[in-house]
Amino acid sequence: MSVLSHVGAPVGGxxxxxxxxxxxxxxxxxxxxxxxxxxxxxxxxxxxVPAVQLAATSLYDPAGSLDLGYAMTWAFGNYPDAxxxxxxxxxxxxxxxxxxxxxxxLLGYPLAYAIAxxxxxxxxxxxxxxxxxxxxxxxxxxxAWKTILSDNGWLVGLLRDLHLxxxxxxxxxxxxxxxLGLTYNFLPFMVLPLYANLERLDxxxxxxxxxxxxxxxRVFRRVTLPLSMPGLVAGTLLFFIPASGDYIxxxxxxxxxxxxxxxxxxxxxxxxxxxPQAAALSFLFMAVILAxxxxxxxxxxxxxxx
Amino acid sequence: MRKRPxxxxxxxxxxxxxxxxxxxxxxxxxxxxxxxxxxAGVTLAGCGTAxxxxxxxxxxxxDLSAGEKTINFSNWPQYIDVDEKDESKRPxxxxxxxxxxxxxxxxxxxxxxxxxxxxxxNQLAGCQPTGRDIMVxxxxxxxxxxxxxxxxxxxxxxxxxxxxxxxxxLRARSFxxxxxxxxxxxxxxxxxxxxxxxxxxxxxxxELLTRPDxxxxxxxxxxxxxxxxxxxxxxxxxxxxxxxxxxxxxxEKLRKAVAGGQIRRFTGNDYAPELAKGDIxxxxxxxxxxxxxxxxxxxxxFVVPESGAIMFSDNMVVPNRxxxxxxxxxxxxxxxxxxxAAEVAAYVNYICPVEGAQAEAEKIDPxxxxxxxxFPDHTILARTKVFMALDEAxxxxxxxxxxxxxxx
Numbered sequence: 001m002s003v004l005s006h007v008g009a010p011v012g013g014x015x016x017x018x019x020x021x022x023x024x025x026x027x028x029x030x031x032x033x034x035x036x037x038x039x040x041x042x043x044x045x046x047x048x049v050p051a052v053q054l055a056a057t058s059l060y061d062p063a064g065s066l067d068l069g070y071a072m073t074w075a076f077g078n079y080p081d082a083x084x085x086x087x088x089x090x091x092x093x094x095x096x097x098x099x100x101x102x103x104x105x106l107l108g109y110p111l112a113y114a115i116a117x118x119x120x121x122x123x124x125x126x127x128x129x130x131x132x133x134x135x136x137x138x139x140x141x142x143x144a145w146k147t148i149l150s151d152n153g154w155l156v157g158l159l160r161d162l163h164l165x166x167x168x169x170x171x172x173x174x175x176x177x178x179x180l181g182l183t184y185n186f187l188p189f190m191v192l193p194l195y196a197n198l199e200r201l202d203x204x205x206x207x208x209x210x211x212x213x214x215x216x217x218r219v220f221r222r223v224t225l226p227l228s229m230p231g232l233v234a235g236t237l238l239f240f241i242p243a244s245g246d247y248i249x250x251x252x253x254x255x256x257x258x259x260x261x262x263x264x265x266x267x268x269x270x271x272x273x274x275x276p277q278a279a280a281l282s283f284l285f286m287a288v289i290l291a292x293x294x295x296x297x298x299x300x301x302x303x304x305x306x
Numbered sequence: 307m308r309k310r311p312x313x314x315x316x317x318x319x320x321x322x323x324x325x326x327x328x329x330x331x332x333x334x335x336x337x338x339x340x341x342x343x344x345x346a347g348v349t350l351a352g353c354g355t356a357x358x359x360x361x362x363x364x365x366x367x368x369d370l371s372a373g374e375k376t377i378n379f380s381n382w383p384q385y386i387d388v389d390e391k392d393e394s395k396r397p398x399x400x401x402x403x404x405x406x407x408x409x410x411x412x413x414x415x416x417x418x419x420x421x422x423x424x425x426x427x428n429q430l431a432g433c434q435p436t437g438r439d440i441m442v443x444x445x446x447x448x449x450x451x452x453x454x455x456x457x458x459x460x461x462x463x464x465x466x467x468x469x470x471x472x473x474x475x476l477r478a479r480s481f482x483x484x485x486x487x488x489x490x491x492x493x494x495x496x497x498x499x500x501x502x503x504x505x506x507x508x509x510x511x512x513e514l515l516t517r518p519d520x521x522x523x524x525x526x527x528x529x530x531x532x533x534x535x536x537x538x539x540x541x542x543x544x545x546x547x548x549x550x551x552x553x554x555x556x557x558e559k560l561r562k563a564v565a566g567g568q569i570r571r572f573t574g575n576d577y578a579p580e581l582a583k584g585d586i587x588x589x590x591x592x593x594x595x596x597x598x599x600x601x602x603x604x605x606x607x608f609v610v611p612e613s614g615a616i617m618f619s620d621n622m623v624v625p626n627r628x629x630x631x632x633x634x635x636x637x638x639x640x641x642x643x644x645x646x647a648a649e650v651a652a653y654v655n656y657i658c659p660v661e662g663a664q665a666e667a668e669k670i671d672p673x674x675x676x677x678x679x680x681f682p683d684h685t686i687l688a689r690t691k692v693f694m695a696l697d698e699a700x701x702x703x704x705x706x707x708x709x710x711x712x713x714x
Contacts, residue, residue, distance in 0.1 A: 060354060060355075064354070065357075065702065066358050066427075067357055067453070067454060068359065068698075069354060069358070070354045070355050071354040072354040146580075150583055150585050151523075151583075151584065151585045152583060152584050152585065168522075170522065172585060173571060252576075255570055255571040255713070256712050256713020257564075257713060259713040263713070267709050270420040270421060270423075271420050271709060272702065272705050272706055272709055273702070273705075274702070
């Protein structure tokens with residue numbers, strides 16, 4: 001690649017380097033591994049080991065119990081059983097998270113664009129405003145929504161007066177409330193990567209496109225959007241993954257008819273004490289998410305970036 | 307037209323991209339390798355787990371109470387009297403420390419039975435100390451731990467007050483027939499609550515589940531025993547002994563109310579603020595919460611339905627491997643002194659499990675002593691029952707069915 005030639009600094013061919021003593025070379029070879037060590041240990045201890053344990057648990061004999069213990073019977077049947085029992089919650093999780101992701105893009109993209117390109121000296125303040133809610137606990141923010149959407153609150157009153165809501169209609173305890181809650185709670189995860197990307201957008205390219213008689217819409221479609229794809233992909237992933245696994249919003253803003261897969265896993269682990277099923281559900285969820293992400297990244301055509 | 311002409315990436319990016327492309331095969335290899343590793347790991351971990359049940363007395367520590375004058379006490383938040391001027395002071399606990407010289411470390415670290423069970427499960431199943439000498443557990447969790455052999459038997463000779471003063475209806479409960487493991491800290495009733503500012507009186511469970519004016523504004527408790535106990539009784543069945551078919555009948559009734567949109571959701575304590583605001587107009591709730599709400603709005607009322615309600619207690623128990631059992635027993639005994647019990651009752655608003663505390667409460671606050679939700683009279687006591695003890699299989703099957711109806 002010719003572009004590399006103007007880098008200037010030595011790229012590291014053998015003839016450029018001065019011969020080092022052997023000990024120095026060895027140290028150099030070990031260094032990356034030493035740097036990796038803390039992260040790798042962390043990952044091994046808090047991800048790999050629990051994941052293996054979870055995988056094992058998901059294959060335990062479903063007839064076992066806490067009292068009597070679980071036998072390992074490689075019960076792969078736990079997976080179809082769990083899916084058969086809870087596929088509606090699975091479907092709901094992805095549907096709600098999907099809708100919320102679309103809403104977040106519609107809200108977040110213009111916002112990120114405005115902050116990055118138009119905000120001028122207000123840029124930092126606006127960024128702080130995006131991040132500030134994150135200083136409050138997730139639970140508190142969701143509980144605040146409960147007050148905002150309350151049946152006797154001003155919002156519902158206003159919507160009723162405008163006949164957008166039936167006189168006995170409500171917002172709280174509906175799918176809409178859950179989707180709105182998800183959208184709100186994870187919005188910064190969408191805005192920040194988009195902002196980081198759009199901030200680097202070279203305004204001269206947009207000017208050049210305009211000089212070549214591209215309409216603003218065309219400039220956006222042919223220049224801005226393609227250039228911001230990495231930010232958009234990162235944002236949607238950071239948004240969609242936690243949103244689909246969330247259970248707080250469904251618990252607080254919804255009803256049992258809005259429960260998502262997180263609620264089911266929570267109840268299976270803590271209330272019903274059905275560990276094999278809970279583990280099978282967790283693994284299934286992980287697998288589906290991985291599959292979705294894989295297909296999405298492929299489709300979005302930005303696999304070099306992620 | 308998928309690939310559009312792109313700008314040349316910056317040299318740094320190009321270098322990184324080149325690297326990424328070259329390493330794609332390495333990534334695939336990595337995935338395969340980690341898959342294999344996972345398989346190997348599962349095989350190693352694959353021998354299952356042993357049962358968590360412990361044989362009676364197989365898992366105790368020596369009682370060091372004589373030498374170590376300490377207790378670690380785990381309780382629920384806001385469940386004990388505090389000094390009005392300094393909320394970090396707890397007068398009844400201070401009195402105990404002065405009388406006995408035993409230092410009490412009081413932790414408000416129980417927020418939810420299921421969650422707490424998850425917290426101590428591994429230690430107790432592995433016969434390891436939890437660092438706690440007294441834990442306060444709701445009936446069913448105490449019952450489960452008794453069944454699992456995770457609790458220490460109490461020595462009644464150290465509990466003369468408890469022996470003499472425990473309310474009759476809280477003796478010989480089905481999960482602890484000889485009163486050997488659990489001593490009620492406070493009790494409560496699961497019944498009907500409604501907000502009189504937004505709804506007409508609700509007197510029966512059937513009204514709650516069918517009245518059209520309440521539709522979508524009713525909640526029920528996610529504690530299976532409380533909600534199902536009320537429903538069983540509304541069908542004329544006895545929650546202290548019922549059959550699977552009777553349980554299924556009651557559950558069907560609940561299912562209909564959920565499917566028809568009558569019941570909005572299932573809650574823990576969190577129904578209280580919504581009931582006060584009027585988002586919920588009526589619900590299955592707990593007496594203690596309603597006493598608190600009624601202090602601000604007297605139109606919020608608690609009803610013990612004629613068909614019957616459920617009495618539950620939070621019980622002080624001593625877990626295995628606690629090495630301060632006799633200290634703990636002294637504390638239990640202290641709280642069954644009617645005078646002390648009345649002080650706690652004046653603050654806590656739940657049902658006081660101590661006989662004679664009502665007379666003491668009269669001296670503190672006559673209004674308090676008259677409150678039937680703190681010192682219940684005979685009609686109320688006659689209508690309330692304690693949910694029957696379930697064995698492991700029943701517990702799992704009922705909980706499974708119930709959770710399915712409530713959506714999880």
